[in-house]
Amino acid sequence: MKKHSGMRPQDIVVLLTIITQGGDLWMMKDIAQEAYVSASEVTESLNRSAKAGLVDKSKKKVMRHALLEFLTHGLRYVFPQEPGAIVRGVPTAFSASPLDRLIMSNEKLVWPYAKGKERGQSVEPLYPSVVEAALNKPELYELLALVDALRVGRVREQDLANKELEKRILNGR
Structure with a gap:
């Protein structure tokens, strides 16, 4: 059975955490610590994001236009939410x-x-x-x-x- 490789909610959290670094160089352990996810989750997240075209091949640069397009046009369909209690x-x-x-x-x-x-x-x-x-x-x-x-x-x-x-x-x- 093929492993699911589609985007996951934590991928958005990881990408936004990277964006908050500004132009600073960052390390995966720093992103993991700031996003409160494990280092292995950051690695897997960046692999999925690279496959989706949301980070470059080096997995160090967020493709900001692509991310904004995904957030604007796809997020509410992929990760819908309705207010609850x-x-x-x-x-x-x-x-x-x-x-x-x-x-x-x-x-x-x-x-x-x-x-x-x-x-x-x-x-x-x-x-x-x-x-x-x-x-x-x-x-x-x-x-x-x-x-x-x-x-x-x-x-x-x-x-x-x-x-x-x-x-x-x-x-x-």
Whole structure:
């Protein structure tokens, strides 16, 4: 039986973690530590991303235009999510920065997290380690929240998230 080689949710987390490095050189162990995934998962993730054309052949450079295109046009179909029950957690999507400054809403969306201070509808994170990783790196948190806005948002939230992701992924901020 052939091993599944399609994209997995942690691949997005790994790619976004690499993007937060800016132009700095990085090592797989650093990405593993920051994304709260194992080094072997980073290696496998980069292999899948190379196959999908989201990193170059050296697996050191994220193909930013391709990643943005995948996030914009494919993410919500590949990794769909619907808000669930009211839980305690960490704000995401339009309930987190930067969209919380652009969208006024009484609704809150949160990643379930026992130590969270907000209550809202639960949104399952792309990968279980996302909350810890996001809380330790604000730039990564914003990218992951914007990605969640693509997964669960309505057209307006998705459009705003796309614009913000484009700024951060293509322009480095």
